[in-house]
Each structure stands twice: as C-alpha cells, then as structure tokens.
Amino acid sequence: MKTRTKTFVMPDPTAGADYLAETLDTLGETVTLNMGPSHPATHGVLRLILELDGEEVLSCDPVIGHLHRGIEKIGETIQYNQFVPYTDRFDYLAPISNNIAYACAVEKLLDWELPERGQALRVLALELSRIGSHLLDVGVGSMDVGAMTVFLYTYNEREKVHNFYEQLTGARFTSSFTRIGGQIHDMPEGMDKEVLRFCDECSKTLDEADNLLLKNNIFMNRMKDIGIISRQDALGYGLTGIHLRASGVQRDLRKLNPYLGxxxxxxxxxxxxxxxxxxxxxxxxxxxxxxxxxxxxxxxTMPQGPINMVDQKGTLPEKRRVLTGMEELIRQFMSTTEGVNAPAGQVYFAAENPKGELGFMIDSKGGGIPNRLRMRSPSFCTLSILPKLIPGHLVSDIPAILGSFDFVQGECDR
Structure with a gap:
C-alpha cells in the first residue's frame, strides 16, 4: 500500500533516479469514490464510499437508509391484517414470502394452525416466490459480469412466475395475498397443470443457463475466488440464507425449524x-x-378441504353467509373494525426467505394492534460484512460481489 500524505513536495530534479522514484512513490494520495446511491451496479439505493489506491479498494463504508419509511412503527398503529400490504414493500422481489412470514408470526401469537390445504397452498406460493427472486438474481448477477444472454433466459421464466401470481392473487407484483388465518382465495382450477409444465420448462432453462455460464471464461474469472467469506466470518456477521450456506454452514430453517409442513x-x-x-x-x-x-x-400431494381458519373470531366469514345471517354480518363488522383479538405475549417467528432469515418479533398487550413490532432483516445483516469483505478487491470486482449478495434495500432500510 502506498503511503498517504496530504502534502505535495516537489522532488529535486537534480537528485539521482533512485531518490526521485522513491519520492514520487510517497506522493500518491488515495481517491474517495462515491458508488451509488444511483448506480446500476448497487442494485438499489445503496451508497458505497470507497477509498481507492488506483484500482484497489482500501476501505468501504456502506451508507444505507435511503428507503427508510418507518414501517415497523407504522405496524404498531394499525391492525394486523392492515399491515399485510406493507410487507409487500419489504423484499419487493419476493412479496408473497414477506406476506406469509408475517402472517405466520401473528398466527403463532394467536396459536392458530392452518388446515393442511392452506399450508400446502402457502408452500406453493413460497417456492414460486423463491424461484422468481433467484431467477432475477442469477440473470442480473450474470449480466453484471458481462453475461447478457443468461438474463434474457431467466427473465423469460420469471415472467411466467408473475403470470402464476396473477392467477393466484390477482396481482403480478405487490399482491397482499395473505390474511391472518389463511389466504384471500384458493388456487384456480387448472393452475396446477400449468405450474407442472412450468417446472419442466424452467428446469431446461436452468440447464441451458448453467452451460452458458460454466463455459464462459469471463464469468468464471470474475466470480471464482472473488468475495470470499469464511465460515467464521459468515457466522460472526450473522449472515443467513445462501450467503451462510455458500460458506459451508448447512442451515436452512425449512429443515432446521420446519413450518407449514x-x-x-x-x-x-x-x-x-x-x-x-x-x-x-x-x-x-x-x-x-x-x-x-x-x-x-x-x-x-395437495390435500382437499378449507384453506383458511374456519369460524375463528377475527377472520371473515363467507360472503354468502354474511348476506343471509345476522351473526355472520356482525362477525364481519367486528373483524373489519377491530381485527383479530390477539392475546398478550411475545413471539418471534423466522422464515427462510430468498434473501435469508426474515424474522418478526411481536410484543402484544392484547387486542387488534401490536404493542411493538420489530423485523429481522436478512439484507441488513448481509451488507454489514461489506467493510471487511470489499477492501483488497478491485473496483471491477464490486459489481460481482454485490450481484452475488442478492440484497434488497426495501427490507434493509425498512
């Protein structure tokens, strides 16, 4: 590393060549480079303050918070079901995953367990959401290091996932599909056959993308031995999801602490x-x-039966029964005005989201609104390792590292 100094001293031109070279070498000042918050390689409003010695990064200071909206505090002022649309805006690349994780946290507080078909429907939605998120990262991450064709392959498959979102939820992006105690409606008829056909097509696309990248010397050179995170560092910085498993730790909440069957x-x-x-x-x-x-x-193995909690206070009754029965009408009125009547207590629920472990801590004093709501953001923990990881790399390595991190600022900043 060159010695840094703020004082520029002109060398003696009559001195010898060795002295002149040594003096010039001590004059090199570092350069501070702002990367982001509006930069395509940062994948969102992330700002990196880099100190450079030529092309080598000496230090990295990530600046977050540009998307901070105070969502956790908002969640402490509205009903549990009213907070579901806000969860769409956490990881907006996998919104259904956030919906379901939050609903599971509240249901844990209520001590509710969904019927088998309701659980299976959620697992289907979660895995479709995981596929959509991973497809985008594989495509965009590859494009960051020069593999444009793979992005076209993966994004085409991701559009099919959004078509299923539309069939399942009525929306392609921010769906607000989940409710406390179930979903807004069941899977439409014939969707299962379309999803199975998609599974066959997507498997072929993944094989083609893999063949394209593994034979691409540029991709291999820019990805191998770049951004190495040791097992110890991954555990020490609280990394989860793929970032932890890629470092040799076999931790997946779907296996370690299974939920939804x-x-x-x-x-x-x-x-x-x-x-x-x-x-x-x-x-x-x-x-x-x-x-x-x-x-x-x-x-x-999709079972038959109801998808939602049946006849539970705080859940909406069937519309047909609302229009014909006084008790159901009263129940709908109470559910929409007061929400679910949660007991007092504290719970923490974590789900294995595409970005890592997404957790919700709910403190309740009873009633339809939480006393405290806190969120464990996987991207926040992922970005915390950047000051240690990036120094020593070249500037051109940063897009590859950030692309492999698959973070999203919506749930990092909250």
Whole structure:
C-alpha cells in the first residue's frame, strides 16, 4: 500500500533516479469514490464510499437508509391484517414470502394452525416466490459480469412466475395475498397443470443457463475466488440464507425449524466450500432446482378441504353467509373494525426467505394492534460484512460481489 500524505513536495530534479522514484512513490494520495446511491451496479439505493489506491479498494463504508419509511412503527398503529400490504414493500422481489412470514408470526401469537390445504397452498406460493427472486438474481448477477444472454433466459421464466401470481392473487407484483388465518382465495382450477409444465420448462432453462455460464471464461474469472467469506466470518456477521450456506454452514430453517409442513417434503440443502461469488451462484442455482422439486411434491400431494381458519373470531366469514345471517354480518363488522383479538405475549417467528432469515418479533398487550413490532432483516445483516469483505478487491470486482449478495434495500432500510 502506498503511503498517504496530504502534502505535495516537489522532488529535486537534480537528485539521482533512485531518490526521485522513491519520492514520487510517497506522493500518491488515495481517491474517495462515491458508488451509488444511483448506480446500476448497487442494485438499489445503496451508497458505497470507497477509498481507492488506483484500482484497489482500501476501505468501504456502506451508507444505507435511503428507503427508510418507518414501517415497523407504522405496524404498531394499525391492525394486523392492515399491515399485510406493507410487507409487500419489504423484499419487493419476493412479496408473497414477506406476506406469509408475517402472517405466520401473528398466527403463532394467536396459536392458530392452518388446515393442511392452506399450508400446502402457502408452500406453493413460497417456492414460486423463491424461484422468481433467484431467477432475477442469477440473470442480473450474470449480466453484471458481462453475461447478457443468461438474463434474457431467466427473465423469460420469471415472467411466467408473475403470470402464476396473477392467477393466484390477482396481482403480478405487490399482491397482499395473505390474511391472518389463511389466504384471500384458493388456487384456480387448472393452475396446477400449468405450474407442472412450468417446472419442466424452467428446469431446461436452468440447464441451458448453467452451460452458458460454466463455459464462459469471463464469468468464471470474475466470480471464482472473488468475495470470499469464511465460515467464521459468515457466522460472526450473522449472515443467513445462501450467503451462510455458500460458506459451508448447512442451515436452512425449512429443515432446521420446519413450518407449514415443510417436514413432509423431500429436498436437499446445497452447501458451498469456499464461500466466494461462484459458490453463491452455484448454491442459488441448485436452490432453484430444489424449489421445483418441492413444488412438484406439493401439487402431487395437495390435500382437499378449507384453506383458511374456519369460524375463528377475527377472520371473515363467507360472503354468502354474511348476506343471509345476522351473526355472520356482525362477525364481519367486528373483524373489519377491530381485527383479530390477539392475546398478550411475545413471539418471534423466522422464515427462510430468498434473501435469508426474515424474522418478526411481536410484543402484544392484547387486542387488534401490536404493542411493538420489530423485523429481522436478512439484507441488513448481509451488507454489514461489506467493510471487511470489499477492501483488497478491485473496483471491477464490486459489481460481482454485490450481484452475488442478492440484497434488497426495501427490507434493509425498512
């Protein structure tokens, strides 16, 4: 590393060549570079203050908070169901995953357990959401290092996922699909066959994308041995999801602490060896294949029956019964004006989201509004390692590292 100094001293031109070279070498000042918050390589409003010695990064200071909206405090002023649309805006690349994680947290507080079909429907929605999120990162992350064609392949498949969102929820992006105690409606008839056909098509696309990238020397050179996170650092910085598994830690909440019946499905948890950008890419690609495997099992074993909690206070009755019965009309009025009547207590629920462990801590004093609501953001923890990870790399390595991180500022800043 060159010695940094703020004083510029002109060298003696009559001195010898060795003295002149040594003096010039001590004059090199570092350069401070602002990368973001409006930069395509930062994937959102992330600002990196980089100190550079030529092309080498000496220090990195990430600046977050540009998307801070005080969502947690908002959640402490409205009913539990009214907060569901806000969860769409956390990880806006996998909104249904946030919906379901939050609903599961509230249902844990209420001590509710969904019927089997309701749980299976949520697992289907979660894995479709995981596929959509991972497809985007594989495509955009590859494009960041020069592989444009793969992005076109993966985004085409992601559009199909959004078509399923539209069938399932009525919206393609921010769906607000989940309710406390169930979903807004069941899967439409014939969707299961379309999803199975998509699983076959997506599997072929993943194989084609993998072949394109593994034979691309530029991609391999820019991903291998770049952004290495050791097992110790991954655990020390609280990384979760793929970032932790790529460093050799086999931790997946769907296996470790199963919810929504995940223990009934067979799937593998991919684990890396080195913890570099290439390992994170391989783990993400294999997780896509495992999600397809889970979806096939869900559709093959989809049980019959209700999808929501039946006749529970705080849930909406059938509209047909509301229009014909006084008790149901009163129940709908109470549910919409007061919400669910949660007991006093504290709960924490964590789900294995595409970005990592998304957790919700709810403190309740009773009633339809939480006393305190806090969120465990996986992207926030992921970005915390940047000041240690990026120094020593070149500026051109940063897009590869950030692309492999698959973070989103919506749930980082909250």
């Amino acid at each position: 995940y223990e009934n499905y067979e799937f593998d948890v991919p684990v890396g060896e080195i913890g570099d950008c290439y390992d994170r890419y391989l783990c993400r690609l294999e997780e896509l294949r495992q999600s397809i495997r889970i979806i096939r099992q869900v559709l093959q």
